[in-house]
Amino acid sequence: MKAEILSHLNLTGPYYKLKLYSPHIYKNAMPGQFAMLRVGETSDPLLRRPFSIHKKNPDKTIEILYKIVGKGTRLLSTLVKGKDMDIIGPLGNGFVIDKKIKNHILIAGGIGIAPLLFLAHELSRDKRSRITLFLGARHKEDILCIQNFKRLKARINISTEDGSLGKQGLISELFEVSLADLNEQKIAVYSCGPNNMLREIHRLAAAKGLPCQVSLEARMGCGIGACLGCVVEGKEGYEKVCTDGPVFDAGEVEWGRL
């Protein structure tokens, strides 16, 4: 599938935002789903790269927020406005939204914020939703999307490892503190970030009996469930991140093996 690049911005440092015209993905995408992008036209890099869908806009565009981490994303960052992007999506299973729950806690580590903005937009369609964001990263330059969440009237908690913005420390620590004086029961937790962070978020949420969904990342071959390259160990054997996930109920994941 082709999707025209309408804009491609370097936000700060290694972070980029890509806007694509894709009526198909716009129409079908749910928060937490992803798309497979072909970052070049030659055989190197060979495989497509998976990216979560960051945002949908009424003009039938979608946005991808990404960080340059290697050869594929570096090449992607060179693609310019006006070009057609070769894209497959939406793929995978997104976040499950329980309509009975009005209190939502979104927890992101670094670029893990990408799928959570789309989720926040979807949650905010219910005017009774209360959204709380916990966003952690290494430095303040790695803290993204704060303005977007402010516009959604989310309560925002920030931490950085070097203390350059918000509280110094890990976001899981900030989340743990907030849990201490939490007495409401109807809360759902959604998280995306590094595996070590997700493991800790799962542990804290499970201890409080809170439902927790996590969006996992993996090297992918095909993105459509054929190659079996992206599996993670689940409670009932290997699960494919692409078609069984990328969003999993945190209780299904074998965290000790991740």
Place this chain on the structure above:
Amino acid sequence: MGEVIKGSRVRGQRVRKTEIKPDLSVNIAGIEMKNPVMTASGTFGYGIEYAPYIDLNRLGAIVLKGLSARPRKGNPPPRICETPSGMLNAIGLENIGAEAFIKEKLPLLRKYDTKIILNIFGDSIPEYVEVAEILDKVDGITGLEINISCPNVQKGGMVFGTDPVTASEVLTAVRNATSLPLIAKLSPNVTDITTFAKIAEDSGCNAVSLINTLLGMAVDIRTRRPMLANITGGLSGPAIKPVALRMVWQASKAVKIPVIGIGGIMTADDAIEFLLVGARAVQIGTANFVNPTATVDIIEGIEKYLTKNNLSDINQIIGRVVI
């Protein structure tokens, strides 16, 4: 296929243009295929995964993920990594087992007008025989491809596919266990591919397919750890195409049974190269990951090539490399 009249005949008076649609059909191992384009085992799941992207009826044949007599969990992750113009995989032959395949997947595939070929493997000769017997005489299965070459499982394919004696033993045993057409999928990790092609022919196999992946390795220099949990894996993709093409050429000259070419085929041009050196069909593997419509694109590209060169039959290019 034959002749297709393009344009309309007006009261039987005028035919605007007659275009010969080339005949792409081939017969491999007694299997009549509408074109020479097959999928490569392990890259096409159980077939259904690709139904949203292509019309499966267009394919010459679908070769499905390797099946063993019993389900198999596969290797721990990470299972894949990208390399220059290629990828390494060590999936570890994860599969649902032959019985579950017949019950859960085969009914979904029967409705398609294509040939279903099952790739099989085992850890021992009795296991190869067992899976062949389970699949023998099951409605909807056209043939078996025997994996004697998968490099990923220590006790698995490698041992059979790289030793002439065990290769012969396992192929003969499977031959005696089924009346289905048999394709032996050969390992490239040998000194002389023709030795193994001849062994397959002498064991009663109806065709050989080659090459399976080349054994490879990659290391993350930051962590100093191998990129794959299994340490080594099978290399596939455009990087291996010249090696595959050379081996297909050698094997085609060495045996009378059909040779199916596999290895880094991404485009119709790649597929035509294999046909020219003697392959009577091709399998498309890693390309399916990059481009889910690769198989159909390649079929259309081969057709265009024939039309452009005024050829009416695919057989007019098979083995016609000019040396």
